[in-house]
Amino acid sequence: MPTLIAGVVAVVVLYSLLQMFRAANPAVLARALKIVGGVVTLAMAAFTGARGELAVAIPLGIVGAGLLGWSPFGTPSLGSIGGLFAGGGEQRTSGQTSRVRSQLLEMILDHGSGQIAGRFVSGPNAGRSLEEFDLPQLLSMAGSFDAESVALLESYLDRRFPAWRQDAQGDGAGRQSRAAASGKMTDEEAYQILGLQPGAGRDEIARAHRTLMKKLHPDQGGSTYLAARVNQAKDTLLRTHHS
Known part of the structure; x- marks a missing residue:
């Protein structure tokens, strides 16, 4: 019985999340996903760094920072790199x-x-x-x-x-x-x-x-x-x- 109840709850929660995604503003949704992805990636970088795996932690940290909009050393963020592929190499207009x-x-x-x-x-x-x-x-x-x-x-x-x-x-x-x-x-x-x-x-x-x-x-x-x-x-x- 507990397993059945847990399954029903999981289905209800999944359905509610799908409805929220369907009704959400795409721009707000994309921004939220980038923030969550950046936080999760930075947490993974911190975890692997604490274990001494710097070769993995450093790239993860750069990716997480890029998702959150911060680019170390002035390098392009992931959003800018993605824009190059989406726009066929055309530079995105900034602030216009x-x-x-x-x-x-x-x-x-x-x-x-x-x-x-x-x-x-x-x-x-x-x-x-x-x-x-x-x-x-x-x-x-x-x-x-x-x-x-x-x-x-x-x-x-x-x-x-x-x-x-x-x-x-x-x-x-x-x-x-x-x-x-x-x-x-x-x-x-x-x-x-x-x-x-x-x-x-x-x-x-x-x-x-x-x-x-x-x-x-x-x-x-x-x-x-x-x-x-x-x-x-x-x-x-x-x-x-x-x-």
Whole structure:
């Protein structure tokens, strides 16, 4: 009987953990796994070092430190090495972000990681992060959004809840929006979308556009709406340079 009870408890715990992993924000989950992996690896390094096995302990210590974001002697961390393989040898952009705004929302895309963060810029939830709300709450709010805000929200949901379109119920849920940008894009908006400073040259514009399209192009699982905004931003700034 004790064995049966233990088995049932183990199944329940495993199922609960799987549900938590499924609902978790991928960016937060990946960060948590790196921290746990770094701590465990450093503990293994300390254990093997205490036994005098320095040839094993030192490499383990370097790996654990890299997972936690610390690189001795200025060498690249594991995150940077992984980025070289993932990006085909292209250096990841450090600290560069793009901003896309609608009437209600602002989305911030990190060029290096490709992660999207969002916040409300107007309305009753102004100033609050989208990470504070779960999927049912965000979908229930979408009914009162304008078309551009719905498109931005869907782009965010595609990154945070990759399977939300399949799981969503109702006639209006789960469809890809085809919202058109309202009015002519200003140069200021275009610079923010491409993550550039005013006055950036044609080469910088082309490079930023290329980097973003690799992360946002629909063929790569990205957002149709955000890809269209990035294209519009590039065209806007190139017209400015041409004139």
